[in-house]
Amino acid sequence: MKKSIFAASLLVFFLISVFYKGNNLKTYGKGEEEKSLNSYKLCEYNDEDLISLSSSDGVTDETWYGIGTSLPHPVNYSNSDLLKFLKPGDLIFERAGSYGYSGHSAIVEGIFYDSRYNQEYIRIIEAMPEYNVSRGLLTPNRFDDRKTSVSRLTGASEEQINGIIDFCISQLNKPYNVSHYMDSSPDSPNWYCSELIWAALKSQGMDFHHGSFYVCPEDIHIYSGATLVMHYEYQTEIVEIDSTEHEFFCSLPSYSIKEKHNFVFYNNCYETCRTCNYKKQIKEHNYQYVWLNYRQHNSMCDCGYIKSEGHAVSINYIKPGQKYPICMICNGPASVGFINTASIYTSSSSKNGSYILSNGVVVLVDADVEAYLNGTLKFDYQNILIEKDNLITLLR
Ligand SMILES: [Zn+2]
Ligand SMILES: [Zn+2]
Numbered sequence: 445m446k447k448s449i450f451a452a453s454l455l456v457f458f459l460i461s462v463f464y465k466g467n468n469l470k471t472y473g474k475g476e477e478e479k480s481l482n483s484y485k486l487c488e489y490n491d492e493d494l495i496s497l498s499s500s501d502g503v504t505d506e507t508w509y510g511i512g513t514s515l516p517h518p519v520n521y522s523n524s525d526l527l528k529f530l531k532p533g534d535l536i537f538e539r540a541g542s543y544g545y546s547g548h549s550a551i552v553e554g555i556f557y558d559s560r561y562n563q564e565y566i567r568i569i570e571a572m573p574e575y576n577v578s579r580g581l582l583t584p585n586r587f588d589d590r591k592t593s594v595s596r597l598t599g600a601s602e603e604q605i606n607g608i609i610d611f612c613i614s615q616l617n618k619p620y621n622v623s624h625y626m627d628s629s630p631d632s633p634n635w636y637c638s639e640l641i642w643a644a645l646k647s648q649g650m651d652f653h654h655g656s657f658y659v660c661p662e663d664i665h666i667y668s669g670a671t672l673v674m675h676y677e678y679q680t681e682i683v684e685i686d687s688t689e690h691e692f693f694c695s696l697p698s699y700s701i702k703e704k705h706n707f708v709f710y711n712n713c714y715e716t717c718r719t720c721n722y723k724k725q726i727k728e729h730n731y732q733y734v735w736l737n738y739r740q741h742n743s744m745c746d747c748g749y750i751k752s753e754g755h756a757v758s759i760n761y762i763k764p765g766q767k768y769p770i771c772m773i774c775n776g777p778a779s780v781g782f783i784n785t786a787s788i789y790t791s792s793s794s795k796n797g798s799y800i801l802s803n804g805v806v807v808l809v810d811a812d813v814e815a816y817l818n819g820t821l822k823f824d825y826q827n828i829l830i831e832k833d834n835l836i837t838l839l840r
């Protein structure tokens with residue numbers, strides 16, 4: 445039923461454009477025109493559709509269509525998750541449509557950086573009246589105004605996604621035309637919005653439309669090989685599952701999608717998932733040590749990571765009356781107590797006899813120095829060997 449409503453909308457738009465452009469009528473021979481109109485008559489429409497056709501395009505002065513390869517103006521994405529959540533190959537379905545259509549299909553070409561405005565933006569490819577097959581801009585305003593939802597091709601490989609996008613790129617600049625038959629060939633002389641996306645998917649073996657005259661935006665929206673990831677009426681949330689995956693959830697019931705993190709460079713030591721912000725350490729921190737007080741020094745990495753740790757002193761310097769032996773890591777003075785050092789020892793020690801004082805300062809025997817410096821030394825706590833940081837937490 446919805447298909448026929450959409451097709452009817454196409455018809456009405458078609459008629460309106462023919463009416464306004466006048467001349468176009470003349471390009472149809474009498475016989476051909478009748479044949480074409482007979483095909484459209486298979487569809488029905490009602491007054492409601494006519495009303496939706498009169499809605500105006502755009503609520504802002506943004507440029508959405510025919511942008512080419514540069515951002516026409518700055519776009520504020522800060523209150524939206526579009527830049528974080530969308531990926532190349534995502535299928536755009538606009539309920540409100542454009543140019544009087546009650547539905548529109550497009551595909552995400554990618555997230556691009558524009559040097560003029562120093563920001564990222566979402567570029568899509570779409571077949572649009574007046575703009576032909578062209579590049580468009582997806583903004584938060586367009587997303588809401590066009591009542592948009594986004595589906596992701598869950599079963600598609602990266603090669604297939606690239607193939608789909610390449611297909612659309614190869615069709616750029618071909619004219620827009622609501623022809624009354626579907627042609628998926630890359631040699632097709634013209635396209636309408638959903639026909640282009642359908643043909644691009646078909647070029648990668650995803651053939652889901654059989655039968656009627658039109659492939660509607662809705663057909664692509666409900667394609668079983670794609671899963672909804674964003675919807676203008678619902679909130680999407682991303683949950684980190686583990687070090688490899690996150691999961692999309694929407695307040696709209698019945699969908700969730702798990703996928704691999706989308707890692708991007710974060711700083712010298714970390715990559716971060718641009719979707720869920722999960723951080724993965726890719727390199728050991730390169731510490732500088734700075735004396736903080738008599739108990740601790742700071743270990744700081746140029747990536748911004750910083751932690752406060754107890755000083756480490758050699759057991760050779762623990763002698764009665766030696767109040768401030770030098771820390772072997774930061775070279776600053778460490779407090780080990782003074783009257784009777786033994787009274788402040790914890791009961792925890794390494795196998796070789798290193799131990800941690802109650803103030804957090806670590807006293808190391810020579811045999812443990814290397815293991816301590818490379819982070820592998822463990823201490824006994826109630827017959828369990830544990831890491832120093834965990835031990836300190838327990839002793840607190
Ligand atoms: Zn993630
Ligand atoms: Zn670091």
Ligand SMILES: [Zn+2]
Nearest residue numbers: 741755771774
């Ligand atoms: Zn120190």
